[in-house]
Structures are given as structure tokens and as C-alpha cells.
Amino acid sequence: MILYTYQSQEMIFPINEADYTNQTYVDIPGGQLQLEKVEEGQGGLGSYRIVRLLSSDPNLYLNPQYAPGQVFSVSK
Incomplete structure (x- = not known):
């Protein structure tokens, strides 16, 4: 099978x-x-670390806001 x-x-x-x-x-x-x-204690409540960016837009990969390792806050 090829995926x-x-x-x-x-x-x-x-x-x-x-x-x-x-x-x-x-x-x-x-x-x-x-x-x-x-x-x-590392980023506060609702904080996540970026593991990977999935996109077909090459400009998003140049945005330091979405760089792997950055702390990203999510409000639910």
C-alpha cells in the first residue's frame, strides 16, 4: 500500500x-x-509548545511566531 x-x-x-x-x-x-x-510553571495556564507547523504556504515557515519550540497560548 502506498500512502x-x-x-x-x-x-x-x-x-x-x-x-x-x-x-x-x-x-x-x-x-x-x-x-x-x-x-x-513553564508557560502558564493553557500554554503549549509548538512541535510542528503543517502548511503549504512557505511564508508561514518564515514567521518566527510559528517556529518550533515557541510557546503558544490556547484559549478554550
Whole structure:
């Protein structure tokens, strides 16, 4: 079977589900962010660390706001 996708093999066939329980996806204009929950003291309540940017727009990859490792606040 051939699977054509932009996502990594680990996202489609997860190795350990416990590794992905604290991750979430957030829609942004032009793409999505894969986020990982950070500890309470590191970024405050509702803070996530950017793991990956998923987009077909190359300009989003140049935006330092969406760089992997940046803290991203999510209001629910």
C-alpha cells in the first residue's frame, strides 16, 4: 500500500499512544500547528509548545511566531 501524505509515519502509525496524549492540533490561517502541553510553571495556564507547523504556504515557515519550540497560548 502506498500512502501519499504530508504527515510523518509516526503520526499515522503511532508507536506509543502515551507519547501523543498531551499533543493537540490548532488551526491557524493557512495551516495547522501541532502543539505539546507544557508544564504549568513553564508557560502558564493553557500554554503549549509548538512541535510542528503543517502548511503549504512557505511564508508561514518564515514567521518566527510559528517556529518550533515557541510557546503558544490556547484559549478554550
